[in-house]
Amino acid sequence: xxxxxxxxxxxxxxxxxxxxxxxxxxxxxxxxxxxxxxxxxxxxxxxxxxxxxxxxxxxxxxxxxxxxxxxxxxxxxxxxxxxxxxxxxxxxxxxxxxxxxxxxxxxxxxxxxxxxxxxxxxxxxxxxxxxxxxxxxxxxxxxxxxxxxxxxxxxxxxxxxxxxxxxxxxxxxxxxxxxxxxxxxxxxxxxxxxxxxxxxxxxxxxxxxxxxxxxxxxxxxxxxxxxxxxxxxxxxxxxxxxxxxxxxxxxxxxxxxxx
Amino acid sequence: xxxxxxxxxxxxxxxxxxxxxxxxxxxxxxxxxxxxxxxxxxxxxxxxxxxxxxxxxxxxxxxxxxxxxxxxxxxxxxxxxxxxxxxxxxxxxxxxxxxxxxxxxxxxxxxxxxxxxxxxxxxx
Amino acid sequence: xxxxxxxxxxxxxxxxxxxxxxxxxxxxxxxxxxxxxxxxxxxxxxxxxxxxxxxxxxxxxxxxxxxxxxxxxxxxxxxxxxxxxxxxxxxxxxxxxxxxxxxxxxxxxxxxxxxxxxxxxxxxxxxxxxxxxxxxxxxxxxxx
Numbered sequence: 001x002x003x004x005x006x007x008x009x010x011x012x013x014x015x016x017x018x019x020x021x022x023x024x025x026x027x028x029x030x031x032x033x034x035x036x037x038x039x040x041x042x043x044x045x046x047x048x049x050x051x052x053x054x055x056x057x058x059x060x061x062x063x064x065x066x067x068x069x070x071x072x073x074x075x076x077x078x079x080x081x082x083x084x085x086x087x088x089x090x091x092x093x094x095x096x097x098x099x100x101x102x103x104x105x106x107x108x109x110x111x112x113x114x115x116x117x118x119x120x121x122x123x124x125x126x127x128x129x130x131x132x133x134x135x136x137x138x139x140x141x142x143x144x145x146x147x148x149x150x151x152x153x154x155x156x157x158x159x160x161x162x163x164x165x166x167x168x169x170x171x172x173x174x175x176x177x178x179x180x181x182x183x184x185x186x187x188x189x190x191x192x193x194x195x196x197x198x199x200x201x202x203x204x205x206x207x208x209x210x211x212x213x214x215x216x217x218x219x220x221x222x223x224x225x226x227x228x229x230x231x232x233x234x235x236x237x238x239x240x241x242x243x244x245x246x247x248x249x250x251x252x253x254x255x256x257x258x259x
Numbered sequence: 260x261x262x263x264x265x266x267x268x269x270x271x272x273x274x275x276x277x278x279x280x281x282x283x284x285x286x287x288x289x290x291x292x293x294x295x296x297x298x299x300x301x302x303x304x305x306x307x308x309x310x311x312x313x314x315x316x317x318x319x320x321x322x323x324x325x326x327x328x329x330x331x332x333x334x335x336x337x338x339x340x341x342x343x344x345x346x347x348x349x350x351x352x353x354x355x356x357x358x359x360x361x362x363x364x365x366x367x368x369x370x371x372x373x374x375x376x377x378x379x380x381x382x383x
Numbered sequence: 384x385x386x387x388x389x390x391x392x393x394x395x396x397x398x399x400x401x402x403x404x405x406x407x408x409x410x411x412x413x414x415x416x417x418x419x420x421x422x423x424x425x426x427x428x429x430x431x432x433x434x435x436x437x438x439x440x441x442x443x444x445x446x447x448x449x450x451x452x453x454x455x456x457x458x459x460x461x462x463x464x465x466x467x468x469x470x471x472x473x474x475x476x477x478x479x480x481x482x483x484x485x486x487x488x489x490x491x492x493x494x495x496x497x498x499x500x501x502x503x504x505x506x507x508x509x510x511x512x513x514x515x516x517x518x519x520x521x522x523x524x525x526x527x
Contacts, residue, residue: 091402115392125390167489180403182410185396187345188389204486219273221353226345228413229477231406231498240489245497252480254273255280280475287468302523306445308438315434328428335421342414346394371428377435 023049026101028059030071031112034121043110044068050101056109057085057096060123072122080238083174087123088112093179093236114179130175133195136217139202142210155207168201168246170239177233177243189222193233196224197243200250215253224251275337282334289327296320315378328371336364406498409506413470416463423460454524461520462513469509473502 028048033041046067048059057075064071075085078097085096089111090104101109117125145152177193178184184192199214218224227247234244252258296314297305304310314320340360344353400411433444447453476482477497482505484496 091399113390115390115396117390119390163488164486167486170489182396182407183345185392186394187348188391189348190345219271221272221344222348223272225272225276226341228410229406229474230403230410231495231502232403234495234497235403235407237495238493240493240495242484242486242489242495242497244495245483245486248477248483248497249480249486251478255277255479257479257481280478283471283475287472290464298523303449306449308434308441311434311441331424335417335424338417339421342418367425367428370432374428374432374435 023051024107025049026059026106027108028063029108029110030060030063030122031110032071032122033113033119035119036121041112044071052100052102054101055097056089056094056099056101056104056111059101059109060096060111072120072124074124081172083172086114086174086176086179088114088179093176095174095176095238098238114175116179116181116184117175125175127173127175130173130178130192130194133191134173134198136191137195137199137202138210138214138217139198141202141205141208142213143208157206161206164206165201165204168197168204168241168243171198171201171241171243172239174238176236176238177241180232180236182230182232183226183228187222187226190226191218191220191223193227193243193247196227196250197233197241197246200246203250203253204246211253215250218250219254224254227251279334279337282330282337286327286330286334289323289330292323293327312378312381315375316381318379321375321379325372325375328375329368332364332367332371336360336367339363404498405503405506409470409473409509412466413474416467419463420460420467423463451525454521457524458517458521462517465516466509466513469512470506473505473509477502 025047028046029043030046031041032044033039046063048062050059055078057073057078060071060073061075064073073085073087073096075097076082077084080095080098083095086093087096088094089096089099090106090109093114096111111123113119113123113125117127117130120126171194173194175194177197181190181193183190196218199218202208203211203214224247227244229244229248231244234242237243249258299305300310315324337360340356343356343360397411397414400407430444430448433440448457473482482499482501484499487496
């Protein structure tokens, strides 16, 4: 379970308050590439003024607005709900809207497109494989009596039933987990942590009767068995979905640890 | 015979991985015994020719060595198979890796078994 | 061309396991030790096969392996074996859903329950056991 952490010391608070209205300037390095035109990746550097609360997305949009309109970047909600702005920030997959410049503790910030996704242009990547793998997991409740009839009642769930799958339903399909996964780095056929976690989301849902179907799908040489519990997916997940836990719990069904 | 061999190749990944885990657990115990046998005497002395031959002539130990060989070969080459499958994909490459792992396992088991049999039967 | 277009990190992604915490380092070490142990197994099966060629061949093999360099190599193998075993048991239990925490309501800052102190402790214990085994192994090998 998550715990809100207190600041480490009162000195830290004072430092932040002192610099809150000050403008600092950081160097933002943006990876630029256009694979459809055959352009190799280059890095454009920009000086960007930032404040205490400036997010990486705001820094990129500053560049787009004032310095280079051609930077391609996906974003939408600006509040870590839509999952559009996933990118590599200083080598680690993160949501740009959810990462403050100040928490990177660096005057040079490098933003690159997420690994393991084909690049469309600059920071925008292709999500076709993620979506197709997600669809393969049958991301819907499977049961025979799902049609609404005059006699049917709602599928009731207790809070305990809900807790078993709730956190996995918070996935925003940002793709950060797939980008961090060491297996995805080399295995083009691997389902990926996102798909596997979503398979578990439905298997753990007591309204669903499609467990055997989904277990058959993931029991493949490029399925659940290519996860080795490196935990990088959970390390980068911005919503606390913890795909690593979902995958191991799903594997528990295949190994007979869970019924 | 070919059909049985083909069925072995077509094992579900869950069965293969259960074998991987099972061989791991078995190997942990038996390798510990194998190493401890070297501690029954002074280490240098335990590696002397006559002492090693005596180990091979002791049937339970020779059988244990055979089991360790099989367990570790299966576990090791299956692990290598997994790493190779993750590095590159494609149906002909994957078939090559799968069959190659089985062949490599078989070769290592055969070669090691030859040593155990010949040493155990006093053939040199 | 297809690989470049897919933007996969490739083996280079393995180069810096510290980016993602201790669990990624443990995964990386598990792979390295596994490959190392497989190579050692093949070498060991070959070296022990010299027994069938008689005492002279066996003694010649011992001359080659019972050297300071051979002992250092064997000490490393002992360390690899103990780490791979101990970490492997942790991973196997994790694969069964043991020690990975329980699902619940995620709360900010969304610390993953599967990356808990038990997992990190087990990784450090594996490394410590490997170090202890190496020290003991070296004392036996070099103490002879």
